[in-house]
Amino acid sequence: GKAADSSGTPNPLAGRIQYTLGQGTSQSGNAMKTFLHLGFNQALDGGKVFDGIFAHVAARQTHINTRFAVPGGGGGLRTDHTAFGQTAPRxxxxDYNDDISGRQGGVMKRCAATSTCPKFFLGLSGTEFWQLQGSPVLTDARGTKDLAQPDNARIYYYASTQHGGAGGTASIAYAPTRATYPTGTVVHFNDTFRALFLNLEDWVVRGTQPPASQVPRIDNGTLVRPEALAFPAMKGLTWAVGGVQTAIPEFSYRGLYNNFPLFDFGPQYIPQDESGIATILPPRNLGRDYAIMVPQVDASTGLTRAGIRSVEARAPLGTSIEFNYVATPGITDLANLTGSFIPFHKTRAARLAAGDARPSLEELYGTQDGYVAAVTEAANALVAQRLLLQRDADLQIARAKVAAVLP
Structure with missing residues (x-):
């Protein structure tokens, strides 16, 4: 940067910045992808603006360069897909080829042409698959094969998580009139994100290769059509609501997800850049939808099989589900950006009596010491894979020791 500002005040960082990292979460992560896609990572001197970018829980791009643009946008089934950007490449x-629209070129087309692509991390929670049309970044447009990702990119799927939140059983809430199941996921990605960000820094600054992408895939059966999911029976549980134990309805998978149609906004609109003037409003639905795929679940626990499985997924206390349903009568929709949590029964006898097909805490861990041992093993394994910082592993183990899980 410059040695001083316009008033002559010296810049204490002039000449001292060697690398620049950019990070955005959710909408700001979408903005980072848009910044990259539109070519803005090329600086005025021809170099890179950001040496590394981490777009976190960011499935889409930001609709900003269209007349009457709508930069935000939700992910519910009832969202008006015609009101905000739906056309930029995922x-x-x-060399990404979109055979639904017939267009060629992905997010990194411009930066590749100018040699200004950063080291790039994309993080996806479960919400991105169910509500935010996330799977087209992983597959061809028709959902028939897995995509090969660029060498400068890594994609990390945070298994069995929702879009945000602290995680842990204390984060779970239940308002039965608003959502069908207790809201939130005990499994979370906060610890994972911290470790990954340092991996990005190491890649940019020291050239240390980061962990390989961890995503669900078509070729191994972990990324499937929504109708292919098979959850175990989950029933006979309660959750405290206002100090009163309230029955959780038996889990019933409804297969709801946010679809992704192709629209025509007219000849003055540049769909691949989400730029220009829409002259066909509402846009014309071309009757061709992008395939939406979702992570397959384990037949025993109901947790998803692929991706980075955090400590809470490796030593679970129940099933963290990546979606929930609106309970308001007359509304058919997914609860916005929220997952579900259905705890395991404590004993084998209790879960058999209820008809719950998942293992009980007793069967999984035996005793409290067994639970602590499982958490310790999970934490140590993640540290070894550079997916968990040692300080966070120590905190996870300390919390497990004081958690009243089993006698």
Missing amino acids: GLDK
């Missing part, structure tokens, strides 16, 4: 590679 695929990252410069």
